[in-house]
Amino acid sequence: MSKFTPFTFLHINDHHLGTPRSYRFRPAINRRWAAIKGQLAQVEADFLLVGGDLTRDGDTHEYEYQLAREDLDTLPFPTFVIAGNMDVGNKHTDRQGPHPERDDVSLNVTSERLRLFASYFGPINWTFVHKEVRFTGFYAAVAGSGLPEEDRLWRFLERLPDLPDARHHVAMMHYWPYMESPDEPAWDITEPGQYDDWYFSINPPYRGRILDLLEASAVDLLFCGHVHTGRPVEVIQGMRIYRTPAAGNTAQLAERWTDAETRYGFQLCEVTEAGIEVSFVVGADQCEEFDSYGPTGHPRIEDRDYSLAREQPPLSPDPWLTQD
Numbered sequence: 138m139s140k141f142t143p144f145t146f147l148h149i150n151d152h153h154l155g156t157p158r159s160y161r162f163r164p165a166i167n168r169r170w171a172a173i174k175g176q177l178a179q180v181e182a183d184f185l186l187v188g189g190d191l192t193r194d195g196d197t198h199e200y201e202y203q204l205a206r207e208d209l210d211t212l213p214f215p216t217f218v219i220a221g222n223m224d225v226g227n228k229h230t231d232r233q234g235p236h237p238e239r240d241d242v243s244l245n246v247t248s249e250r251l252r253l254f255a256s257y258f259g260p261i262n263w264t265f266v267h268k269e270v271r272f273t274g275f276y277a278a279v280a281g282s283g284l285p286e287e288d289r290l291w292r293f294l295e296r297l298p299d300l301p302d303a304r305h306h307v308a309m310m311h312y313w314p315y316m317e318s319p320d321e322p323a324w325d326i327t328e329p330g331q332y333d334d335w336y337f338s339i340n341p342p343y344r345g346r347i348l349d350l351l352e353a354s355a356v357d358l359l360f361c362g363h364v365h366t367g368r369p370v371e372v373i374q375g376m377r378i379y380r381t382p383a384a385g386n387t388a389q390l391a392e393r394w395t396d397a398e399t400r401y402g403f404q405l406c407e408v409t410e411a412g413i414e415v416s417f418v419v420g421a422d423q424c425e426e427f428d429s430y431g432p433t434g435h436p437r438i439e440d441r442d443y444s445l446a447r448e449q450p451p452l453s454p455d456p457w458l459t460q461d
């Protein structure tokens with residue numbers, strides 16, 4: 138057997154690069170990410186995995202795709218990217234949630250946005266082998282959408298178990314597959330007490346189908362972001378599940394868990410003969426919010442005030458395209 142070559146790769150999620158040309162901007166997020174990016178660039182890594190939510194409002198501002206692309210291109214190694222909901226739209230729903238200021242159905246992931254995202258960052262679903270380790274990325278939140286991209290996701294995942302074996306298999310999917318347990322029920326978007334759980338995780342039957350297919354593909358390490366809050370590593374169906382803190386945006390739901398990791402940072406992943414060791418590296422700038430403006434959450438396009446932009450010219454929402 139040939140001698141195995143040790144190597145290092147990196148992982149981040151949720152750096153949410155924003156712009157003062159927008160109706161809202163939080164300079165602290167960009168500053169926290171800038172420090173992390175500087176730290177990443179010092180590592181002798183083969184590549185960086187980017188676990189989604191590269192942008193603040195990429196789902197309505199193509200300009201932010203361009204910003205995020207050019208920003209990643211300043212790193213001294215390649216990047217492999219999956220989409221997040223702030224980039225391409227939320228997990229699909231046919232029903233409105235309990236927050237009147239948030240039009241949940243209009244926030245659904247769309248084919249147009251996925252195609253546009255792919256034109257900047259590459260295929261939505263991808264898998265490759267590097268130095269005997271397989272790496273796989275996909276956007277789980279198309280599950281249940283009925284979009285052509287959902288069919289592609291299932292075909293992609295169902296094919297994974299038949300691909301050539303590797304020494305290890307690392308996957309990432311943006312959403313958490315579950316909140317507390319893989320056996321928990323489907324969360325109801327219309328129930329105020331369940332909205333957050335619905336928003337942050339994948340509901341059955343998709344949750345089980347995804348986890349089963351990943352298990353059948355011998356995935357041993359799964360990265361999930363989206364919540365911006367780190368949780369202890371869990372082993373589920375033979376997979377080490379890393380729910381990782383953000384590389385810039387603020388931790389959410391942190392009050393739920395006494396052991397929540399709320400610091401910004403990245404994962405340093407060292408692959409050796411003995412396995413893959415993942416360590417959390419704390420970002421060098423943990424600054425508080427400063428000079429922020431504009432609303433949080435998911436404001437409707439008609440409720441946005443672009444005259445707040447502090448840099449000219451202000452952005453405007455991309456023209457809405459009809460779904461096919």
Ligand SMILES: [Fe+2]
Pocket residue numbers: 151153190221223363364365386
């Ligand atoms: Fe995020």
Ligand SMILES: [Fe+2]
Pocket residue numbers: 190221222223362363364
């Ligand atoms: Fe997200």
